[in-house]
Each structure stands twice: as C-alpha cells, then as structure tokens.
Amino acid sequence: MAAYVNRTISMMAGDGPHNVSMLNNGSVRVNMQNVDSPLQIFVRAKKKINDIFVEIDDYVKDAVTFMHAVSGENGIATPQDMGNVESYVSKVEAIREVLKRDHMKVAFFGRTSNGKSTVINAMLHDKILPSGIGHTTNCFLQVEGSDTNEAYMRTEGCEEKLNVQSVSQLGHALCATRLQECSLVHVHWPRELCALLRDDVVLVDSPGVDVTPNLDTWIDKYCLDADVFVLVANAESTLMVTEKNFFHKVSTKISQPNIFILNNRWDASASEPEYMEQVRTQHANRCVDFLSRELRVCSPKEAEERIFFISAKEALLTRMRDREKPVSSPILAEGHQVRYFEFVDFERKFEECISQSAVRTKFAQHSRRGKNIAGDVMAALDRVYNIATEQKAAKVEKQRILHEQLSSIEEQLTTITRQMKDKINRMVESVEHKVSLTLSQEIRRLSALVDEYESEFRPERPALEQYKRALHRHVEAGLGSRLKKRLSSDIGNEMDVVQKEMAERMYNILPTNKRAAAANYIIPHQQPFEVLYRLNCDNLCADFNEDLSFRFSYGITALIQRFQGKNTNRIALNNPPQYTQIPASITPVSALPPAPRAALPVLSAEEWGLLSKFALGALTSQGTMGGLLLSGLLLKTVGWRVLAVTGLAYGALYAYERLTWTAKAQERVFKRQYVAHAGKKLRLIVDLTSANCSHQVQQELSTMFARLCRLIDEATTEMDAELSGVRDAIKMLDDASTSAKKLRNKANYLSHELELFEEAFLKHNN
Numbered sequence: 001m002a003a004y005v006n007r008t009i010s011m012m013a014g015d016g017p018h019n020v021s022m023l024n025n026g027s028v029r030v031n032m033q034n035v036d037s038p039l040q041i042f043v044r045a046k047k048k049i050n051d052i053f054v055e056i057d058d059y060v061k062d063a064v065t066f067m068h069a070v071s072g073e074n075g076i077a078t079p080q081d082m083g084n085v086e087s088y089v090s091k092v093e094a095i096r097e098v099l100k101r102d103h104m105k106v107a108f109f110g111r112t113s114n115g116k117s118t119v120i121n122a123m124l125h126d127k128i129l130p131s132g133i134g135h136t137t138n139c140f141l142q143v144e145g146s147d148t149n150e151a152y153m154r155t156e157g158c159e160e161k162l163n164v165q166s167v168s169q170l171g172h173a174l175c176a177t178r179l180q181e182c183s184l185v186h187v188h189w190p191r192e193l194c195a196l197l198r199d200d201v202v203l204v205d206s207p208g209v210d211v212t213p214n215l216d217t218w219i220d221k222y223c224l225d226a227d228v229f230v231l232v233a234n235a236e237s238t239l240m241v242t243e244k245n246f247f248h249k250v251s252t253k254i255s256q257p258n259i260f261i262l263n264n265r266w267d268a269s270a271s272e273p274e275y276m277e278q279v280r281t282q283h284a285n286r287c288v289d290f291l292s293r294e295l296r297v298c299s300p301k302e303a304e305e306r307i308f309f310i311s312a313k314e315a316l317l318t319r320m321r322d323r324e325k326p327v328s329s330p331i332l333a334e335g336h337q338v339r340y341f342e343f344v345d346f347e348r349k350f351e352e353c354i355s356q357s358a359v360r361t362k363f364a365q366h367s368r369r370g371k372n373i374a375g376d377v378m379a380a381l382d383r384v385y386n387i388a389t390e391q392k393a394a395k396v397e398k399q400r401i402l403h404e405q406l407s408s409i410e411e412q413l414t415t416i417t418r419q420m421k422d423k424i425n426r427m428v429e430s431v432e433h434k435v436s437l438t439l440s441q442e443i444r445r446l447s448a449l450v451d452e453y454e455s456e457f458r459p460e461r462p463a464l465e466q467y468k469r470a471l472h473r474h475v476e477a478g479l480g481s482r483l484k485k486r487l488s489s490d491i492g493n494e495m496d497v498v499q500k501e502m503a504e505r506m507y508n509i510l511p512t513n514k515r516a517a518a519a520n521y522i523i524p525h526q527q528p529f530e531v532l533y534r535l536n537c538d539n540l541c542a543d544f545n546e547d548l549s550f551r552f553s554y555g556i557t558a559l560i561q562r563f564q565g566k567n568t569n570r571i572a573l574n575n576p577p578q579y580t581q582i583p584a585s586i587t588p589v590s591a592l593p594p595a596p597r598a599a600l601p602v603l604s605a606e607e608w609g610l611l612s613k614f615a616l617g618a619l620t621s622q623g624t625m626g627g628l629l630l631s632g633l634l635l636k637t638v639g640w641r642v643l644a645v646t647g648l649a650y651g652a653l654y655a656y657e658r659l660t661w662t663a664k665a666q667e668r669v670f671k672r673q674y675v676a677h678a679g680k681k682l683r684l685i686v687d688l689t690s691a692n693c694s695h696q697v698q699q700e701l702s703t704m705f706a707r708l709c710r711l712i713d714e715a716t717t718e719m720d721a722e723l724s725g726v727r728d729a730i731k732m733l734d735d736a737s738t739s740a741k742k743l744r745n746k747a748n749y750l751s752h753e754l755e756l757f758e759e760a761f762l763k764h765n766n
C-alpha cells in the first residue's frame with residue numbers, strides 16, 4: 001500500500017498540475033494555486049481570444065467609420081457593404097459579452113445521497129453546499145466565482161444578494177421555503193478561496209436523478225452548455241438504471257459528452273479489504289462498458305481514464321483539516337491517502353478535460369466567427385479598395401486629359417490671338433482705304449447729286465435759306481445711301497468671313513463637351529453690318545455764302561479775275577494743300593467752265609500783253625488818263641471802225657447776258673458754288689470718316705474676339721475647377737485606398753492572430 005501511495009505521489013508530482021506533499025502526520029497537501037494547472041489553458045485561451053476580439057471590435061468600428069467616410073452619394077462603398085460592416089459592430093459586441101460570460105461548466109448527476117454535494121465541496125475545499133443523509137439537494141445549485149470577492153447567493157430571476165449561509169436552508173429539501181426542483185440558485189464564492197472558481201470553473205449540483213420525472217427539462221436547461229458531466233455513483237452498489245437512463249438521454253442531445261464516473265464512498269471498501277480489488281474491477285468493467293459500449297462516448301481505454309474510486313467525504317475532511325476548519329469526524333479509514341490521491345488524480349484529469357473541451361467547444365466557435373467577420377469586412381474593404389483604385393485610375397486619366405486640353409487651348413489661343421490680331425489689322429487698313437476711296441469717288445460725283453435736287457429756287461434770302469437746308473438734307477441722304485450701298489454689304493461680307501473664321505477657330509479649340517453650351521454664343525451677329533458715319537451738311541457748310549450778284553462774263557473785272565484765277569490756279573497746283581491725302585485723281589471738280597474765246601479779236605501775244613498791262617494799269621489807276629491812253633492806243637492799233645463794231649458786239653453780249661440772268665441761271669450758279677464748297681469741305685473729312693469706319697470695324701471684330709475669348713476663359717475656368725475637383729477626388733481616392741489597404745492588412749493580421757490562437761489552443765487539443 002505504501003509503495004502504491006509513493007508511486008502515486010511521484011507520478012502526480014512529476015506530471016500533474018498540483019504540487020503534492022506528504023505531511024508529518026501522514027496526510028497529504030496539494031497546492032491548488034499552481035499556475036501550471038490545465039485550467040490555465042482555458043484561462044489563457046480566454047484572455048487571448050478576448051484580446052483578439054477587443055482588436056476585432058476596434059477594427060470593425062474603424063472600418064465602419066471608414067465606410068461612412070467613403071459612402072453616400074458618389075461614394076465608393078455600396079450601401080450593402082456599409083450595412084454589412086455596420087451589422088458586425090453589434091455582432092462583435094455580442095460575442096464579447098458571451099466571451100465575458102464564457103466559463104467551464106461541470107454538472108454533477110447521480111442518485112440521491114451518492115455524495116454529489118460532498119464531491120463539489122471537496123473540490124471547493126470547503127463545505128459550501130448542503131449535504132446529509134436522505135434527499136438533501138432540492139434544486140440546481142450553481143457555484144461560481146464572485147466578481148466582488150464576497151460570498152453571496154441569488155435565486156433564479158432575482159437580483160437580490162442573499163446571505164450565502166442560507167444555502168443550507170434554501171437548497172435543502174427539508175427547508176420550509178422549498179424551491180422548484182428545476183429552479184436554479186447561484187452561489188457566488190470568493191475566487192481567491194478556490195483555484196477552480198478563480199479559473200472560471202462553474203460547478204452545478206443537482207437533485208438526485210431518481211427523484212424526478214423531468215429529466216428532459218433538466219437536460220435542456222442545464223446540460224446543453226456543460227463541458228463535463230460527472231456521474232457520482234455509489235461504490236457500495238452498482239450503476240443503477242435511473243443513472244444510466246439519464247446519461248442515455250444526455251448522449252442523445254449532446255454529441256460525445258465528456259463523462260467522468262466517480263465511484264464514491266469507496267472508503268466503505270476499507271471494511272472489506274479482501275474483496276476490494278474484485279469489487280473495484282467489477283465496477284470498473286461495468287463503467288467502462290457503460291461509457292464505451294452503451295453510450296459510445298469514448299473508447300474503452302479512454303473510459304478507463306474516466307473512472308475513479310474515491311471518498312469525497314474523506315477528501316473534504318482532509319482539505320477542511322488543511323484549512324484548519326472544524327470537522328465533525330476526524331478519524332479516517334485505512335487507505336484514505338490512496339483514495340485521496342485518486343481524488344486528486346480525478347481532479348487533474350477533469351481539469352485537463354474540461355479545459356480542453358471548453359476551449360474547443362466555446363472558443364473554436366468564436367475563433368471561426370472572428371475569422372468570418374474579419375474575412376467579410378476584409379472582402380468589403382477589398383471591394384472599396386478595388387473601386388477606389390479603379391476610380392483613381394480613371395480620375396488620373398481624366399486629369400491628364402484635362403491638363404492636355406488646357407495646355408492645348410492655351411497654345412492654340414495664343415496662336416489664334418496673334419493671327420486674328422493681324423487679320424483685324426489688315427481688315428481695318430482695308431476698310432480705311434475702301435471708305436476713303438469710296439467717299440472720294442462720291443465727292444467727285446457730288447455735282448450730279450446736287451443737280452438731281454429739284455426744287456423751286458428763289459433768290460430771296462428766306463427762300464434761299466430754306467432751299468439751302470433742303471439741299472443739305474438731299475446731299476446727306478444721297479451721300480449716305482450711296483455709301484451704305486457701296487460699303488455696308490461689302491465690308492459686312494468681309495467682316496462676316498472674318499467673324500466666321502474667328503468663331504470657328506475658337507469653337508474648335510473648345511473641348512467637345514463644352515461646344516454645345518458655347519455654340520449659342522459663337523453664332524455671329526445676325527444684323528447686317530452698317531457703316532456708321534455722320535455727315536452733317538448744316539455744320540459742314542455753315543460758312544457757305546453764295547454769291548448771286550450779276551457779273552458780265554466779259555466785263556473788265558471778270559476778265560481780270562479770270563486772268564488772276566489762272567495764275568492762282570497755277571500757284572495752287574504748284575503748292576497742293578497739306579491737310580488732305582486724297583489722291584491726285586480726286587482733285588476738286590472745277591466750279592466754272594472755261595470762258596469762250598472765239599468772240600475776241602485776234603491779237604498777237606505781245607499786243608495782248610501790252611493791252612492787258614494797259615487795261616490793268618487803267619483800271620487799277622482808276623484814272624481818266626488811263627482810259628484815254630487805252631482808247632488812244634486801241635484807235636491807233638485797230639482803227640475806229642473795228643473799234644465801233646467791237647463796241648456794238650460787246651454791248652449786245654452784255655445785253656444778252658443781262659436779259660438771261662434769270663432764277664434758273666442763278667440756281668445753276670448757286671449749285672456750282674455749293675458743289676465747290678461742299679466738295680472742299682467733304683474732302684476734309686474723308687480721312688476722319690474712313691478712320692471712324694475702320695475703328696468701327698475694329699471695335700466690332702475686337703468685341704467679337706473678346707466675347708469669344710471670354711467664352712474660352714469661362715470654359716477653361718470651368719475646366720480648371722473640374723481639374724481641381726479631379727485632384728481632390730484623386731486625393732480622396734488615394735486616402736481611401738490607403739486606408740482600405742491598411743484596414744485590409746489589419747484584417748489579415750487578425751485572421752493570422754486567430755490562426756495562431758487555433759494553432760496554440762485548438763489544433764493540439766483534439
């Protein structure tokens with residue numbers, strides 16, 4: 001026996017989770033605070049997966065924030081992806097809540113008085129649950145660690161904390177206030193007092209399976225989430241049908257339940273040591289058979305590892321004594337150390353089993369869900385990343401095109417501006433020349449225009465003034481309409497050509513999508529071009545003073561004037577006026593026709609010269625002596641008869657002219673004088689008028705060009721704004737794809753973490 005004890009001690013000290021030591025009085029102490037306890041697998045796994053889920057929580061929240069930022073109108077996250085990712089926030093929170101509550105649960109079943117409560121108390125190192133002879137436990141009692149490290153209890157559905165001492169009454173079948181057998185009482189016990197509770201093991205005591213017909217309800221309510229079942233049997237008898245029946249039911253509802261069988265009250269064998277081994281073998285075989293063949297929850301070899309022969313009462317007693325707590329019966333039967341070691345062995349195997357099972361059943365599922373969440377979020381982020389990358393590529397291309405278009409527009413605009421400037425300048429010069437030429441030509445035919453005017457002419461002053469004004473209007477209208485006729489359509493056509501070319505070229509440099517809007521503005525004006533000039537004959541001829549006094553054509557004064565006029569003309573031709581640039585062809589039309597010469601006597605040049613000098617001298621001296629000298633000279637030269645005939649003819653000519661000096665003749669003279677005067681004045685404004693017209697053309701073309709430039713400017717401003725928008729979009733997409741990539745990488749990291757978790761806690765755990 002001593003050898004068996006020593007072997008057991010050395011085996012447990014070497015492999016087991018607890019430090020085991022033999023005390024002087026022969027009792028054994030096991031240090032339950034060993035950090036290498038198999039339960040630590042669950043504890044570490046729980047902490048690890050909790051940490052991972054904290055990260056998953058942060059990750060999902062970050063992903064939601066990101067998705068919000070990139071969703072909405074023109075967003076790159078679809079509402080579906082957004083909704084999916086958002087839904088994971090609550091899912092992860094729910095998993096974290098479950099994780100917080102996740103624990104290892106062991107449920108104890110067996111017939112009444114087999115010692116279930118005593119086993120639990122022994123495992124907890126204290127007498128916490130009521131135990132005693134007869135039917136004691138009347139409801140389910142769940143012992144779990146207290147978060148506040150205080151001992152208290154709660155009944156099902158009630159938050160009130162009750163004194164833990166009352167568990168003896170409340171959970172006791174003999175108690176006055178009896179609870180339903182299916183109801184649950186939570187007993188919270190300070191974690192620091194028990195390693196099992198500290199490591200999140202929850203122990204559930206039950207009423208005897210032989211005292212209830214509600215086994216199915218029990219199973220549904222308390223067994224489905226249990227990691228380990230302990231069947232507490234009575235070693236003094238064999239397994240009963242009620243016990244077996246219960247576990248048959250359990251195994252139909254739970255696949256491969258972990259079942260331990262404790263043959264309790266093995267201390268009774270001490271009274272009959274000769275049959276001890278036989279009974280043990282018999283019980284063990286039946287239990288192995290039950291687990292492996294009947295329930296098929298494990299192999300026979302595994303079943304052997306799940307069957308123990310213990311005395312819970314002795315184990316509890318030993319542990320109470322270790323804690324120096326008062327015990328009722330301090331005497332232990334022969335072989336109690338062996339039974340105690342077997343109890344400790346049970347605990348070790350139970351801890352290994354429950355830890356591995358709980359990690360597998362609870363955390364494998366969480367890990368799987370965590371991976372799915374990370375994978376789903378990553379897929380959504382992948383889609384966002386892909387959309388962002390695609391859109392970014394499109395925007396970069398758009399940016400390139402806009403850049404090219406803007407540079408091309410700028411380049412072409414510079415060329416067109418230069419060319420159009422030249423064209424406008426050429427056109428302006430051409431118009432100036434054309435207007436100048438046309439106006440000069442019209443001035444030359446002014447006499448015809450004036451002759452066309454017909455109205456009653458009366459030499460009296462008021463009538464004459466009225467005639468003059470009417471003639472002004474006639475000349476203005478006539479000249480105006482002639483110029484319009486000759487210039488407007490001509491210049492207008494030329495301008496249309498230039499404007500059309502200008503518009504077309506400007507239109508063509510616009511990008512195609514801007515042309516439609518610009519087309520309306522580019523259509524050249526529909527009004528025909530009209531040369532604008534102002535001929536105001538009232539002002540122009542304000543200084544015109546007609547001379548309608550009768551003058552004999554061959555009077556001495558007229559002859560002298562004609563003679564002087566010839567000289568003056570010669571002088572004028574030698575010194576042309578400086579203020580006009582009218583070509584030589586546009587010389588003023590002569591106002592007076594040349595005087596008739598046929599009636600004059602034929603004289604030699606010297607005689608005419610002498611005669612003239614005398615006549616001139618006579619007239620200018622105004623003296624009688626002059627006249628006498630002239631008469632004497634004539635008498636001496638031509639003789640008196642010739643002189644008489646000439647005198648008669650001269651007189652007749654005078655009489656004729658005097659008689660024909662009518663209003664008609666006066667009108668002719670008036671018109672001649674008017675033509676001469678108006679022509680002279682009009683010639684003075686030729687340059688000004690042509691400059692005005694060319695300026696008008698220049699204005700018209702420049703305005704049109706400026707309008708087109710403005711249009712281009714508007715288009716390029718729009719394009720600049722568009723370019724800026726594209727740049728912003730590229731930046732946004734860049735940021736989005738970078739963030740999506742980072743978050744995607746984090747999903748990879750989390751999946752990797754879960755892989756590591758599975759590698760560490762699940763894969764070698766099967």
Ligand SMILES: Nc1nc2c(ncn2[C@@H]2O[C@H](COP(=O)(O)OP(=O)(O)OP(=O)(O)O)[C@@H](O)[C@H]2O)c(=O)[nH]1
Nearest residue numbers: 113114115116117118131132135136137265312313
């Ligand atoms: N001799 C001996 N008595 C034990 C042992 N275990 C428990 N008992 C006694 O058996 C009686 C019943 O023990 P309980 O722990 O109350 O049994 P139970 O299975 O919880 O009973 P119910 O609560 O009624 O279902 C008590 O008086 C215990 O002291 C043991 O190993 N040896």
